[in-house]
Amino acid sequence: MSASSPSLLHRLKRTSLVTQIILGLIAGIALALFAPDVAKSTAFIGKVFVAALKAVAPILVFVLVMASIANHKHGQETHIRPILFLYLLGTFAAAVVAVVASTLFPSSLVLSTQDVAVTAPGGIGEVLQSLLLSVVDNPVSALMNANFIGILAWAIGMGVAIRHAGDTTREVLGDLSNGVTLIVRLVIRFAPLGIFGLVTSTLATSGFGALVGYAHLLAVLLGCMLFVALVMNPVIVFWKLRRNPYPLVLMCLRESGITAFFTRSSAANIPVNLELSKRLGLHEDTYSVSIPLGATINMAGAAITITVLTLAAVHTLGIAVDIPTAILLSVVAAICACGASGVAGGSLLLIPLACSLFGIPSEIAMQVVAVGFIIGVLQDSAETALNSSTDVLFTAAACLGEDEKAQRLA
Structure with a gap:
């Protein structure tokens, strides 16, 4: 083979991850159509990939947030507060959109309510108690059970404490953060193979027949997410930047949302968002904290899922x-x-918390969760794409907005 014709492996390495994912998707569909018996045996590949994501996500958030806070120098300029405001505003706005859509287009579910009493609606005390217990959870337990609120609390506390440690300790923590990020990047590089296994085995086993009965519910969910991504988020960004938001919005959806759609993990998509933030020329001291933080608390897609499925049960x-x-x-x-x-x-398991607001018992709420898993093939992918792309979108909007404000005042 001449030097001018690179090997297949070399050409594959030079191909973008998104292209590789699409190729894996096409190959998975083809195998499921033409060799379904062989396709069923590929389920193990998908399970290994999902297990790898679940393994790396908790430790990634813990180490990255802790290292970012610990290595933040006193007096450095950051824009964390406006980013946090945008995160909370975007999540609440997404929930409001879901309430309006569910009211205009109510969905009905097939639920077994025999011998189950529905009590009067309660308050949000149980939700707040649950969140508080998550915050004070044992750090080892939080890491083992993927309790990201507990992980975040411990990461922030340890990061603040280690800020007062010696330079060597903080350098070691920074090296540890780089090492964990490298492992996550390695796992993500296997995304095309993992997606091939997931898509192939799913289509060969049940196809999309399970989604037919829930087409209306799925349409409401995806419609809300598209509305937030293409209308609500641009409005928020325009309010912050006072200029056409769509070039930035579409870039974030293309560069971050597509990858997150297929990996289905906001935490595992952190390295992608960090790289995009770097290419956008944002403040490293800001996005190194806001991106891992956003993967935990900026959950517009999750708010939509929780609201729509809860109101479907209510209806x-x-x-x-x-x-x-x-x-x-x-x-x-x-x-x-x-x-x-x-x-x-992850968001499906929190539906019972919202259902408890209306006095819906756990027996029925878990049936709603099961419905969520049935439509999760598309719902969870779209939810993660919205969540992850919004992390870098709001970080960029806050950083660029504060920079422009500083220039006007100068």
Whole structure:
């Protein structure tokens, strides 16, 4: 082979990750169509990939946030506060959009309510208690169970404490952060192979037949996410930058959202967002903290999922929802979304918290969670794409907005 014709492996390495993922997707569909028996045996590949994501995500958030805070020098300029405001505003706005869409286009579910009593709606005390218990969770338990709120609390506390340690300690922590990031990048490089296994085995086993009965619910979910990504988020960015937001919005969706759509993990997509933030010329001391933080608390997609599925259960059970209750649900959904796990399917497990607001017992709430897993093939991918792309979008909007403000005042 001549030097002018590179090997297949070399050409594959030079191909972008998104292109490799699309090729894996096409190959998976083809194998499922033409050799379904062989395709079923590829399920193990997908399981290994998902297990790897679940393994690296908690330690990644813990180490990156801790190292970023510990190595932040006193007096450095950052824009964390406006970014946090945008994160919370975006998550709450997404929940409001979901409430409006669910009211205009109510969904019904097939739920078994036999021998199950639906009590009167309660308050948000249980939700707040659960979040508080998550914050004070044992750090080892938080890492083992992917309790990202507990992980975040310990990472912030350790980072602040280590800021007062010696330079050597902080340098070691920085090297550890780089090492964990490298491992995550390695796992992500296997995304095309993992997606090939997931898509092939899923199509060969059940296809998309399971989604037919929930097409309306899925349409409401995806419609809300598209509206937030293409209308609500641009409005927020325009309010911050006072210029056409769509070049930045579309870049974030293309560079971050597509990758997150297929990996289905906000935490595992952190290196992609860090690289994009670097190419956008943002403040490293800002985005090195805001991007890992956003993977934990900036969950617009999760707020939509929690709200839409909860209101679908409410509509199915015939529970009346007034405007104050709907607003309260938006707040609860935003709070619950902040506790959503950074790996695939994390928001579904928080639906019972929102259902408890309406007195829906856990027996019924877990049936709603099961419905979420049925439509999770598309729902979770779209949710993660919205969450992760919004992390870098709001970070860029805050940084660019504060820079322009400083220039005007100068």
